Amino acid sequence: MDRIAITGGAQLNGTIPVSGAKNSAIKLMAASLLTDEPLRLTNMPRLADTRFLGKLLTRLGVQVTESDGPDGQQTLLHAPEITSGFAPYDLVRQMRASFNVLGPLVARSGQAKVSLPGGCTIGARPVDLHLQALEALGAKIDLHEGYVYAQAPRGLKGAEITFPIVSVGATEHAMLAAVLADGVTVIHNAACEPELADLQDCLNAMGAKVEGAGTPTITITGVTRLKGATHAVIPDRIEMGTYAVAAAMAGGEVRLTNARPGLIDALLDKLKEAGAGVEPTADGVIIRRNGHRLDSVDIETAPFPGFATDLQAQFMALMTTAKGESRIRETIFENRFMHAPELMRLGADISVSGGEARVRGVERLEGAEVMATDLRASVSLVIAGLVARGETTVSRIYHLDRGFERLEEKLGACGAQVRRIKGDGEPEL
Template sequence: MDRIAIVGGAKLNGQIPISGAKNSAIKLMAASLLTDEPLRLTNMPRLADTRFLGKLLQRLGAEVVEAEGPDGGETLLTTREIVSGFAPYDLVRQMRASFNVLGPLLARTGQAKVSLPGGCTIGARPVDLHLKALEALGARIDLHEGYVYAQAPRGLKGAVINFPINSVGATEHAMLAAVLADGDTVLENAAAEPELADLAECLNAMGAKVSGAGTRTVHIQGVSRLHGATHSVIPDRIETGTYAVAAAMAGGEVRLTRTRGHLIQSLIDKLIEAGVEVTTHDDGLTVKRGPDRLRPVEIETAPHPGFATDLQAQFMALMTLADGESIIRETIFENRFMHVPELGRLGADISVQGGEARVRGVEALTGAQVMATDLRASVSLVIAGLAARGETIVNRVYHLDRGFERLEEKLGACGAQVRRLKGDGVEAEVE
């Protein structure tokens, strides 16, 4: 099992290009099931999660072709025919978001059998809102032996769906199903993350009629069929924020390109509050930190446009070196403080009570062996290692490969001393 070794102390200076958004790309790939014509996705990240979903889509009947285009990775998906409506556990369990093939399969063929995704290390994350949305659209849902059996032999029907909470996955799932439903659908109290607007833009390019995506009310006028299209994946706001925090942690000056500052405005506000200089420009932003110690900051995670839960672990790592006590409240996932003991191994002073963490800044962190527990927690340990004295080794980095493309290469280009160790301890070659 691969590990990542970081020798801390080097300032970051240079440029980091941001990849396409993982959380958008995987839902856009699922949208390819809605048409028999080709869907070309550009600015595609090359990640473990996109590979997992590609394998599942191929099983269902899609042809998946990857290539390199002028703007980075491209993926061409063509599902001329759904050859199977069965998504087995051994594939769905590898990535929770693959459960979202249920809606497109149901919308296009009227039936599907998809494994429940199971638990998650950062929280229960039930799919009941997904299923209730599909039922509201007229689907008959049965649960048996860990599988969802869904049927809509006469097609889906438009409906008004009022979500009790802002669920990104359920909102996306409802959109993916409702675009081919008969009649109009209104999604109330919908999630408003930028990835929702990106999905709607792609669906509209395919012939759908979606308006209001990215707000709390989404209107969908069902159409009888969708056609092929080309769509560029939105920049990854979590990767953008992660490297912004990394630059603040290590010090120096880093320009993040091929992204948009407004995607992480809540983080930018907190970085500035902590004493970090952030400048936005047309194709991204520049993050600069001088020699002064960081100021402590209080944050609370919230649905977009609030502070993203996917950036909480990274920001906590940053606050371990602040001059004073920071307070971090996690309101989205109940188990998203599992990185706290690992940061403690590096010398961080953090206490947790319920959904609140108090981070008392220390003068310095010290390198140690640490263990990644989930995707965002794993990169927080890398960020901490950038500033720690000595060497930090992050184990179980397969989590990182799910969401960060060429992390060692991007950080290394800015002066970080970071390398990947293969399972046998030998340094891996950079492709």
């Protein structure tokens, strides 16, 4: 099992290019099931999650080809026919988002058998809203022995779908299914994250008729078939925010390129409030800190455009050495403070009560052995290690490999002393 070792104390100075968005790429890959023509995705990240989904799509009949093209890293996906409508547990359990192949399979071929994704370390995240949306579109749903059997032999039908709570995954799933439904589908209380707008742009390039993504109401006029297309994945706002926090933590000056700072305004506002320098550029943003100690700042996670839950752990790491006390409220997922005990192993002063953590800034962190508990928590420990005295070793970094591309290379190019220690093998997720 690989580990990452960080020797703290080096400032970050240089340029970090932001990769394509993981959370968008994996849903765009699922869209390839909707057409018998090739879908070319550019600005594609190379991650464990995209690799896992590629393996599942191949099983279903998609030809998946990765290459370096004139627009950078790209993935060509081509499903001339669906050769299987069965997504087994041993593949779906490795990544929850792979459950979203269910809707496209039913929309195109009329039936599918997909495993329920199982539990999640940061909360239950049930798929009931996904299934309710598909039922509203006319699919017959049966649950048996951990699998979802979905059928719509006469095709899906447009419908009014109202989500009782905002769900990014369920909104994306409903969009993927409704584009081939007969009639008009209106999704109410839809998630507004930018990944939804990216999915809309890709689907429309394929010939779909989708309007309103990025707002609470999405309208989809179904079409009989989709065609192939080329689409560039949006920059990863979580990766962008992570490196912004890392620069503020370590000090120095880092230019983030291929980035859209407007996607993380909530974070950038908090960084400025804490005392970091933030300067938007033509293709990204510059983050500066001249060595002075940051001020404590309170945050509360919220759906977009609020403070992203996927940046909460990173910001907590930043606050561990800030002046004063900060309060961090998590409103999206339960069990998402599991990184706090690991940060405390580095000397952080944190107390957790329910959905709130209090972080009392300390003068200095000390290097130690720590363990990643989920994708975003793993990188928060790397961020803390950038300033901890001595060496910090982070184990179970297969979590990190799911969502951060070439992290050691990107940080190392800016002066961080970070290296990967190869293990004997990688565990299954």
